[in-house]
Amino acid sequence: MRQEDESNMDKPFGGKVVVLGGDFKQILSVIPKEGRQDIVSAVVNSSDLWKHCENPLLDLVDFTFPNLVHNMKIDKFLEEQCILCPTLESVENVNDFILEFLPGDTDEDTEYESKWFTIEFLNDITCSGIPNHKITLKVGAPIMLLRNIDQATDLCNGTRLIVSDLGTNVTRVTVLTRTNNGDDIFIPRKDMVPSDLGYLFKFERRQFSISPCFAMTINKSQAQSLSHIGLYLFRPVFTHGQFYVALSSVRLRNELKLLVMGAEGKVRNKTETMVYKKMSSNIWDL
Incomplete structure (x- = not known):
């Protein structure tokens, strides 16, 4: 007797995780002898499957700036929300992503x-x-x-x-x-x-x-009044106490959301503390 497939056939791809790669905003599909409308319709975000897709950075943006396009017209909506990043390069990447x-x-x-x-x-x-x-x-x-x-x-x-x-x-x-x-x-x-x-x-x-x-760097966020923070960590960041500065910028746990990325570009649920062991070897001798 054949063992039943445990996949959920009511979900796209049977409920399996599928990774979609490539910059489809700039590199469009080639549809021979078809016009602009047909090419746009062939892009993945025109598909019915798009509503089932998740982008980790998009989730962080939605948490920090909920319903951005609509709410940005409301007075003071942007006053206390920001995404914090460890480097200027990551700040520019996030800003460019949201401006789209x-x-x-x-x-x-x-x-x-x-x-x-x-x-x-x-x-x-x-x-x-x-x-x-x-x-x-x-x-x-x-x-x-x-x-x-x-x-x-x-x-x-x-x-x-x-x-x-x-x-x-x-x-x-x-x-x-x-x-x-x-x-x-x-x-x-x-x-x-x-x-x-x-x-x-x-x-x-x-x-x-x-x-x-x-988005702005963690260093720039010091002395800023923020109540809703997204923390984007594409690598461990403990230099000059940056991680602790970012966490102390909010009052309540539900005002903070972290996105931690691993070396392979996968989402992780933890980050490492980077220390010099030689510097802490005799700390307990004090």
Whole structure:
């Protein structure tokens, strides 16, 4: 007698876990002799199966910013929510991921000038104290100031704002901090020189001193008033007490959700404490 299959045939793929890979937003299926509508219909997120799919990062976004597109129009919705990440690279990845969900066109700034170096080389430089060459923005998205504008009114490095209007040389924003909550200000594009001393040359970049801020680094979150936090850990992070800083940023356990990724890109339910054993070998001798 044949043993019955334990799979749940009422679920897609019999209830088995199936991993879908590839960037289908940019690399579309090839449908010979068919038009745009047929190609779009062949993409996986056009399928009835899409409602059964899960994206770990999407779950973290939904927890931190529930019903984002609708609720972002509500006053103060974005004031105390943020995703914390250990590195600037992961911050940029999360911000780019969330911006895709917002309606409207993006504003991508591409100012440059080069004499001795190639344009690509200068544009790829990312360093402390200066915004990236390319900033992707949309109206309604939260952003962060990267430099002090007016310390007397709390418009300082780390202040969170919301984009109200996009211009070529001036961006209008609304302040999110408690001190000046709701105030409209204008941020000009200006020339900036990086403070990073690791380069053997000097260069100047003309850009807005802002960056998207659905996510920010754990270090930047210190002294921020947050009540809903998503913590995105793509690798163990215990340098300078970052993990403990992130956990102490909320008051209650249900205000925090963690997404811990393993080396193979799989979701994990734990993270390791990274310590130097030599430094702690004689700690109990005190």
